[in-house]
Amino acid sequence: MARIKPQNIQPIRNIEEANDALREIGELKRITTDIENRLNDDIAALKANAAEEAAPHNTRCAALENGLLAFAEIKKDEIFDGKRSLKLDYGELGYRKSTELATAKGSTWKTVLGRLKELAFTEAIRTKEEPDKDVMSQWPDERLELVGVQRKEKDTFWFELDLVKLAQLP
Secondary structure, three states, X not given: OOOEOOOOOXXXXXXXXXXXXXXXXXXXXXHHHXXXXXXXXXXXXHHHHHHHHHHHHHHHHHHHHHHHHHHHHHOHHHHOOOOOEEEEOOEEEEOOOOOOOOXXXXXXXXXXXXXXXXXXXXXXOOOOOOOOHHHHXXXXXHHHHXXXXXXXXXXXXXXXXXXXXXXXXX
């Protein structure tokens, strides 16, 4: 289990009370885990029922959508002669012109990136620059000072439950 940083204060006066607090936390966590597990089971069952109930409707809807597509493709020249859409009582059918970039034959996006760099077309290259704190954490303090960073230490309290022992409690 992950370490936990407490947020509210419950006064603990001695080791026995601390031990009792850990036991009670374990019991409360077990109860809430059971509640969450029941909730997840209920949600999974509801999702399965909803998917089962919706399946025939989704199948029929997909068949109708495919039918509209086939109809529009077959009658494209007749229905859409000189226009891009057809307004009907319950909606609209149409075609939308769009363009997309694709690599030329024998080229990949990786080779395109290489050519962009080679030709210095940097405006077409996305870059996200940000300080790498993982790398900087390995630097000595003098080097951190050069770039305007300082190391701050803090001491934070944590606790960890012994789940094996807690599971053995009645």
